[in-house]
Amino acid sequence: MEKEALSVLAILVGLIIGSFLNVVIHRLPRRQEIVFRPSHCPRCQAPIPFYLNVPLLSYALLRGRCRSCGARISPRYPLVEALAALGFWMAAQRYGLSFHAGAVAVFLSLLIALAFIDLEHMILPDELTLGGAGLFLAYSFVHPEVAQLDAVLTGIGAALFFAALFYFYLKVRRIEGLGFGDVKMALMMGLFLGLRRTAVAIMLASVVGVLVGLFFIVFRKKDLKLALPFGPFLALGGWAALFQGEALLAWIASLWGLP
Ligand SMILES: [Zn+2]
Structure with missing residues (x-):
């Protein structure tokens, strides 16, 4: 065409x-x-x-x-x-x-829906997070860019990472800094993006999330316990990492003189 x-x-x-x-x-x-x-x-x-x-x-x-x-x-x-x-x-x-372009379109659609639902309602529905995770687990058999073992381990690893953060916030700071929906969204994203791009996605989400949080604290005089939904930042990070993650990693490696 x-x-x-x-x-x-x-x-x-x-x-x-x-x-x-x-x-x-x-x-x-x-x-x-x-x-x-x-x-x-x-x-x-x-x-x-x-x-x-x-x-x-x-x-x-x-x-x-x-x-x-x-x-x-x-x-x-x-x-x-x-x-x-x-x-x-x-x-x-x-x-x-290509078939993969369709899979990417499904992934981006899930990110959009999750970001806007989280913005409005502070929830990430299981139908989209776990539903997407199931879909991408099946897709990992034919994913042209990410090996199946990479997809599965990254999904589980990303979910465990966010689960640890979730309990840290709950125990240490006694606030729900993250919802458990973020854990399931990380699982879904890890299964589709694989380790390298998921690392970039979480990094970008955290940086942008902290910057926006600071903006609200400084300019809107909100207190530190202000609850920002994290789903929109994960979606933004996932979208950017999908298309530019490899380029960003190559750039970071070049800064450090790595091959
Ligand atoms: Zn009307």
């Missing part, structure tokens, strides 16, 4: 999946039916007709308001659609029209 045609296809599929991810993000934490209930306004329950359910375009045409009751539609909707389109485009750029 021509490169331009593949890019257009990836972006269109990404927009449609992004639209579905919005439904998952809204309904999964509220335990609502995901597949069979048609789209509706969360405030007035007015159904959203299919011609007003076009990703990005509808939000722009309706200027971010429900057509029936005028309720504000969260900017999360176009943001998630744009992010999914970007992710699918990046997957197609890197891996072409």
